[in-house]
Amino acid sequence: MSNPPMYGELLPLDREVHKNLKLDTEQPVVGRVADQNSVFLAAVEFADACKEYPIVFVRAGNVAAEAKPAVAPLAVLGLRAGSNLFVDGDRWTGNYAPAYVRRYPFVMARLDDSSNNLAVCYDSKWPAFNETTGEALFKDGEPTEFLLNAKSFLENFEQEAERTRLICNLLVEMELLQDMRFEATLPNGEKFDVEGFLALDEKKYAELPDAKVLELHRNGLIALIEMHRLSMTNMNRLVAKYAV
Template identity: 55%
Template sequence: MKFPPMYRSLVALDRVQHRNLRVRSDVGGLKQAAELNSVFLNVIEFADSCREYPIVFVRAGEGKDGKPAPLMPLAVLGLKQGENLFLKADGQWDAEYAPAYVRRYPFAMAGVDGGDQVAVCMDEQWEGFSTTEGEALFDDKGEPTEFTKSALQFLDNYEAETQRTRALCEMLDEADILEGMRFEAQLPNGEKIEVEGFLAVNEEKFAKLDDKVVLDWHRRGVLQVIEMHRMSMGNMRRLAAKRIGK
């Protein structure tokens, strides 16, 4: 079974099976992101993320009815496969804002039993789980603690924003304003870096959008999202500079 990036396993959170489980605050969960060179980003995160990361679009999954695979936005974390320039050796995040995808770990909403049913799941292989130390997931009556309720609310909000992000990506796809891009840089040591396989806004196509579409996108906040994406692309060179400093 293939698990999402970061996760080594996914099991449904169960009030009986996991009644005595606790979460240690002294064990950083972000070490699992050490080899992530990009991570899914919800639209609501663009405002914070555009100051830190390049925000690009890629096609993920499989298309249906002859259509291309759906678009999804990513925050770029590294310029090479398996490289995360924002994770310190101690597992702490080296930026003012960490994407929600990373912060939700070790929990996630995921399908169970191979069907369409979705449940709150966790990576049971995470080292931060304990039966003796940390925040309890359930109380003596088997009810979720405030800690668990907070985590569940975070997941609910995350899933709602994911649906909103998919809808916006469909709008961009239908407008056909994205195109394949590549980034090239040469480091002081002579090493050349090439990043490709991502999509970004084509300025010419964007400028030719119908006025009615522009007005509609303005009212829906889509133009603001596009502008944050465009601004973020300057962070590619910041990544190259960050790589030199590693």
């Protein structure tokens, strides 16, 4: 079981092993993402995220049984590796925190590569877990309301992640994404390039047949594409934040 960014060591929750486990929710979690310059973003989040963050796409392996690459959308939080411009100490400074961040310290994960079953896991390295203080995860051998709410959030996250995967597959199938680079000049005159991401191929998008445009409109992708396009103006806003 691999650990996604932000997470230390994942362990599946067990009602017997962890019957006394509690989570101190007063401990802020944003420090865990302070060195992440991007995080996964589900399609349902585009409307909120596009107001603050550039939304780009990156290659993420291959579509099963196909040669075409799979892609995933990311909210860009900084233009340098290890740089998150929206974390200030224990505080998230953006108006919208991506669900990827909000689900921490829990996550749904497969216990082994051969299984399709997802289990609720927790980051056992997160010191907010203890047996004395905070929200109990189990009571009388059953999940507490706190844990059930967390599980519901995780299940919704996985459903939206799957929907996002299908949307991205369609964008790849229609060849609407292309490699892009962003050249930035900081207020102090320093220049650097941001590479390794995909964005809308404006030429191919403009040349889509009417039938394809109608198809995109009816399945909601036109709106998502426009949010992505709008979000790219936030690249220059990130540059300006380096001067603050």
